[in-house]
Amino acid sequence: MIKDKIEIVDLEKKIARRILPPPDEPRWFAMSAPYRRELKAQAALDEKGIENYVPMRYEIVVKGAMKKKMLVPVIHNLIFVYCKKETIQNAKQSIPYLQYRTNREGDKNVPIIVPDKQMKDFKKVCDSYDEQIRFFLPGELNVTKGTRVRITEGKFAGVEGTFVRLAGKRGRSVVVEIPFITNVATAIIAPEDVEVIGD
Secondary structure: OOOOEEEEEEOOOOEEEEEOOOOOOOEEEEEEOOOOOHHHHHHHHHHOOOEEEOOEEEEEEEEOOEEEEEEEEOOOOEEEEEEOHHHHHHHHOOOOOOEEOEEEEOOEEEEOEEOHHHHHHHHHHHOOOOOOOEEEOOOOOOOOOOEEEEEOOOOOOOOEEEEEOOOOOOOEEEEEEEOOOEEEEOOOEOHHHEEEOOO
16 A cells, blocks of 8 residues: 655755555545534444544533533534545435535645544544643644654654644643644653654
């Protein structure tokens, strides 16, 4: 299986392009299920045996006079789907409200595809259900001045992201980006528990 990767086109000008797997290889598509139907879409995809992921977190939900700690979607309408393009096209026939999240490239709207490693790291942080992790929408967090690192110790070992100091925090966190969709920041990570890596 060919993995997606970054190919350097011009080192001096720092120009690169992403090489995607062939169309017949499965990949992670960022998708939308409008009107908060992400869990309905997840159930439909599960029924078809199509791998998918909805980032969740615990929140206190009030029902009547009772408060209950429940898992709820982090971002409503958002679902990631892992399969071949042909598979998701066929699935959309019976799940018509499932739509591609897209990014404008030139004069085209292109489906957003998340690299496997990026998705793996994003899921690892999200699935910790750590109360200290934080989520940010695109544009809410500037990571351009951060350092690219890999976490070497603890439950997030192996996760790669940008080492930055969040507002109001004394230490630094590692931020995993899903471009145009969301960013997730870990709890505070000690400097000795990360190693600097290339871009």
